[in-house]
Amino acid sequence: MNKYDVIIVGAGVAGLSAAYVLAKAGVNVVVLERGLNPGSKNVMGGVLYRQMMEELIPEFWKDAPLERPIVEQRFWLMGKDAVTSGGYKDLEWSKPPYNNFTVFRGKFDAWFASKCVEAGALIINETVAVECIVKEGKVVGVRTTRPDGDLYANVVILADGVNSLLARRLGFHKEWRPSQVALAIMEQIKLPALTIEERFNVASGQGVTIELYGDATLGMMGTAFIYTNKEHVSIGCGTLLSQLSQSKITPYDLLDRLKQHPLVEPLIKGGEAVEYYAHLIPEGGYHSVPKLVGNGVMIIGDAAQLVNGIHREGSNLAMTSGRLAAEAYLIAHRVGDFDERMLSPYAVAITESYVIKDLKKYKNATHIMEKNPAYFNTYLPAVNEAAKEFLSVDGRPKRSKQWLILKRFFGHRGWFRSLWEIIKLGRSMK
């Protein structure tokens, strides 16, 4: 019989993080990946966070294929042809140990996978897992589409990404509702490195991220982003699937409009779109996180809806959950017992970590914003109107301007109601 200690389904960052920790500890681990190679099916804009990766491989930046260390993060509240912007630039971030990096997941995951193989993990590509094999209420293995395709293990870790068919088959969650996932689409625009550095005002090799709100997604709930890579600019947007389907706009039109926006277009002018991606992002937040542990099974990464949409963090949560699941396995391995109780330290550890704490912090925010379109289509534009009022020198006294600004902000929907809506959102994020 094909028996391993652990089978991991999915060689994304979550699965690879778990595989790396397990292989390093000498555990017999096999990873099943449906793509041609790890990374070949992965889509990410992608900002990769240094801290969580370093908890796995110290000083990985010396070796890993990275694009640019991010030295500046900008935020744009967009109007039709106006923007209120803010941001933070820190040249400390251009030096080790860095803060975060842009990466191409295709290259990065392939590199990460090679590290796992060096550590002793076995990675089987082009192999689709269809379901967990369950015996007497315990997950004991995985069934694949290949001939003789059953594989057995003490524990199966599901890291099969946002759709997680396997967890669904186990009854851990239902098919996600359109309000629990965002559809993200993005393009890579090829531009010379020097052009990128001039347009984004950074020194050689440094990178910038811009998060765009408001008109960038036509007032729908979601964000758009522009990230600099070495010789590409990633541009994309994500909106809740529920709102996108109501709006009747195709995702491609949305991206096209973003690219043609008069404030965005100069950044990417003359570049050639070389790659186009579309992918779902879990956005259900805290309330959507399914059961994480069962008898002989754990769920990590996007498969467990571990994405913090408000801070566009996903890869780091995936890595941390992979590491914590692996550590929980190691304890169970010593005891030789793999039932739900023995694996539950994973659920405890993740609840006590930033992963669940952050999701909990915003647990109602997404829902409040989704239910009330005013946040995206009234208050965000009002910020631009306010800024315009404040900065236009037109001979009107400042005091009356301040009054106008307040009116712009709160006047649209009634003072009392606006105040309440803003307090409500503020409270949901505290």
Add this chain to the structure above:
Amino acid sequence: MHIVVCIKQVPDAAQVKIDPITNTLDRSSAPAILNPYDEHAVEAAIAIKKQFGGKVSVISMGPMMAKDIIKKCISMGADAGYLLSDRSFAGSDTLATSYILTMGIKKIMEADPVDLVLCGKQAVDGDTAQVGPGIARRLNFPVLTYVQKVESIEAGTIIVQRKMDNGYEIVSCPLPCLLTVEKDISELGYASLPEMIRAAKYDVITWGVNIIAADTTKMGLKGSPTSVRKIFAPEERVGGEPLEGDIKTVTGILVSKVMEKLS
């Protein structure tokens, strides 16, 4: 029966982009796959092995990344995989590539004589179809190109079908020999999970220039006299018809056809 199959890693043609200015392939963006013709060659070799027993080895010249396609062949059922990889191989044209592969195959033959070498009809990126015949010449093996079917292997003789513009011809040839194959030569299989696991665990045998005892002046940029002036698709040849019958009838028809043209 020991069969060696030459395999090349190529950019996935379905995803490769052509630089509109220089008209060259932008290889960086496309994923690397096993040359489709070579995949069929490996599958054909496995089929011959199943029928006649023996062993299948695959060999590739390329960077370390080419281990991926070697492992794929192991999952398909190949017994051994060799990678010829060395800095001094970089920049080799078809002449140098044929030389290096020949030296690799000779090294394999030292331990284990070879009865049959298979190559793809052509590589889908370079498209020259020169490497197969180049190896055959250097090994002093007869070569049969465009092979679409192996009819029989018996008493040291192989009988195959060669694809023609409109039809095929049946040819026999003594072993050892080299065939370059069409995709019709075999149906692709689907590896089982145990075979996938065996491949993932397999350690590719990697040889550098010293091990195959090759002459470094015959490889790399120095050993590659080819220069590309222009790349274009040749016009398709029109006309022609196959003549059927025994030699006597065929010559008869031929002569009368020629006479017709002349008169």
